[in-house]
Amino acid sequence: MFKSSCLLIISCSEKVKQKIGEYRMGESHDSVKSKRIVFVTVGTTCFDSLVRAVDTQESTGEDGSLSVDYFTFSSSIAEYLKSASLVISHAGSGSIFETLRLKKPLIVVVNEDLMDNHQSELAEELAERNHLFCVFPQTLYQTISGMDLGSLVAYQPGDATPVANFINRFLGFNDE
Amino acid sequence: MDNVYSCFFSDMGFLNVAISLIIGISTLIMIRIFYVIYWSSKPLYSKPPGPLSTLIVLGSGGHTAEMLNLLAVMQMDRFKPRYYIAAATDNMSLQKARVLEDSLIKKAEVEVVGTSHFLQIYRSREVGQSYVTSVGTTLIALTHALWLMIKIRPQVILCNGPGTCIPLCVIAFFFKVLGIRWSSIFYVESIARVRRLSLSGLLLYKLRMVDQLFVQWPQLKSKYPRANYVGRLM
Numbered sequence: 001m002f003k004s005s006c007l008l009i010i011s012c013s014e015k016v017k018q019k020i021g022e023y024r025m026g027e028s029h030d031s032v033k034s035k036r037i038v039f040v041t042v043g044t045t046c047f048d049s050l051v052r053a054v055d056t057q058e059s060t061g062e063d064g065s066l067s068v069d070y071f072t073f074s075s076s077i078a079e080y081l082k083s084a085s086l087v088i089s090h091a092g093s094g095s096i097f098e099t100l101r102l103k104k105p106l107i108v109v110v111n112e113d114l115m116d117n118h119q120s121e122l123a124e125e126l127a128e129r130n131h132l133f134c135v136f137p138q139t140l141y142q143t144i145s146g147m148d149l150g151s152l153v154a155y156q157p158g159d160a161t162p163v164a165n166f167i168n169r170f171l172g173f174n175d176e
Numbered sequence: 177m178d179n180v181y182s183c184f185f186s187d188m189g190f191l192n193v194a195i196s197l198i199i200g201i202s203t204l205i206m207i208r209i210f211y212v213i214y215w216s217s218k219p220l221y222s223k224p225p226g227p228l229s230t231l232i233v234l235g236s237g238g239h240t241a242e243m244l245n246l247l248a249v250m251q252m253d254r255f256k257p258r259y260y261i262a263a264a265t266d267n268m269s270l271q272k273a274r275v276l277e278d279s280l281i282k283k284a285e286v287e288v289v290g291t292s293h294f295l296q297i298y299r300s301r302e303v304g305q306s307y308v309t310s311v312g313t314t315l316i317a318l319t320h321a322l323w324l325m326i327k328i329r330p331q332v333i334l335c336n337g338p339g340t341c342i343p344l345c346v347i348a349f350f351f352k353v354l355g356i357r358w359s360s361i362f363y364v365e366s367i368a369r370v371r372r373l374s375l376s377g378l379l380l381y382k383l384r385m386v387d388q389l390f391v392q393w394p395q396l397k398s399k400y401p402r403a404n405y406v407g408r409l410m
Contacts, residue, residue: 093238093368097410121370125393158367158408160246163390166404167362170388171228171332172221173254 039084041077043092050090050109053137086149088140091119096126100155106132107147109140131155205353212352216387217402220360230255231330231359234262234269235338242366243336244276245409252280256291259328263340264296297321297340318343329357336364337374349385364390365403367410371395 040054077095081087081102088107089095099106108123120134127134130153135143232247234240240262252258258277262269277292300314321343333348335341341363348359363386365377370393373381380386381400389403397405 093366093410094241097241097367118372118374119368121372122368125370158392158410160249160409162406163246163364163409164249164251166388166390166406167250168254170219171225171254171360172219173224173251 037080037084038086038088039077039080040088041080041090041095043090043095047090047109047111047113049113049137050088050111050140053109053140054088091123091134093119093122096122096132100126100131101157103154105149105152107140107143108132108134110134110136112136126155129153208353212349213384216352216361216384220358220387227254227256228331228360229257229259229328230332230334231259231261231328231344232273233333233335233338233341233344234260234266234273235336235340236263236266236269238366238368239336239338240269240272242364242409243334244272246334246336246364247276255332258292259295259330260292261295261297261324261340261344263299263338265299265302266296270294270296295324297324297344300339300343322347325351330359331357333359333361334364335362335376337366337369337376339376342376342379345380345385349383361386362388362390364406364409365392365396367392367408369393369396371399373400 040050042050078098081099081104084104086107087099087104088109089099091108091110096106096108108127110120110123123132123134126132130151132152133143133147232243234243260270260273262273273292273294298313298317298320300317301310302313305313325344325347329351330348333345335345345361345363348357348361351357352359361380363377363380365373369377369391372378373391373396377389381389381403389400390406391397391400391403392406392408394405397403
């Protein structure tokens with residue numbers, strides 16, 4: 001599903017990183033210059049089914065020419081997001097809004113193993129408003145094959161001032 | 177025989193007095209609680225007050241990011257001193273708050289040095305902790321919350337959902353009832369809550385323990401009419 005000119009950067013758990021390391025040894029890494037980057041993030045959660053869905057033979061191409069880079073934790077993923085041409089993320093609000101703010105195409109994958117999956121509410125609502133695509137790990141491949149990035153609508157950033165004004169008025173502070 | 181009867185009657189008398197006292201005090205407390213709930217929902221001051229001491233509750237994940245996003249548009253000279261509280265096991269939140277406060281000092285529009293404090297509170301229960309030990313840790317967390325609230329006695333409380341805010345808000349409510357400190361409690365439900373309130377939000381909404389509850393999606397406004405719909409903050 002990803003062309004061989006893509007660089008896939010995955011942020012994942014230590015366990016999964018080791019598994020990937022085992023069968024990736026001996027691969028050469030091409031230079032990043034001419035590649036488009038797909039950034040995959042699981043946030044601070046354990047979301048192995050997403051990493052597995054992305055890192056299959058199917059997705060990385062039979063000849064294994066897709067370069068994969070991975071890390072377990074970074075205190076800020078802003079740089080990775082900026083250089084990506086597509087972001088695949090878990091449904092955390094932080095990842096979602098950081099990506100939307102940078103106006104990057106976003107596919108959110110919902111983790112069905114999470115208890116009390118309230119996160120999916122946000123992803124589904126934003127998908128309904130066409131700001132991103134919302135899928136499950138099993139349907140990731142189909143979605144990517146058939147998606148039209150042009151159908152996505154830019155998300156207009158929100159504004160916290162109405163709340164601040166309300167609080168100020170409630171407490172009796174006059175607004176300038 | 178007389179002695180037995182007189183003992184019996186004086187015991188009855190004592191019992192009557194005790195029962196009347198209990199009913200009387202309970203009634204007074206109930207009246208006071210309704211008074212507090214009624215007046216909490218009304219704007220507080222008719223003219224601008226001086227700076228108000230503010231407690232800001234931070235939580236892991238998106239909670240801190242959303243709170244800092246709100247703080248960025250609030251006038252900090254009206255809300256000082258500021259007390260930031262995060263769970264003891266949350267490493268990043270207080271750091272992020274310090275970054276915000278440092279940027280305020282750099283801007284130097286406002287006299288901010290020495291007006292912010294960073295505190296940690298014990299969590300009632302860690303993810304995956306057994307329910308048996310949770311009883312003990314919850315009691316410890318409640319005691320710790322009480323201790324911190326007695327020290328801080330904030331006039332304003334800002335929170336947006338983490339479980340750590342519940343003991344603090346409940347204690348603040350009781351401080352109001354007992355006349356120890358009147359705090360204006362503002363709860364902003366997370367942007368991730370589109371169709372249902374979080375457990376914290378639901379508790380505080382149903383028990384009417386917050387002055388104002390804000391929601392970011394219209395679906396929540398229709399479900400919870402007393403909430404204020406303010407659109408998305410992020």
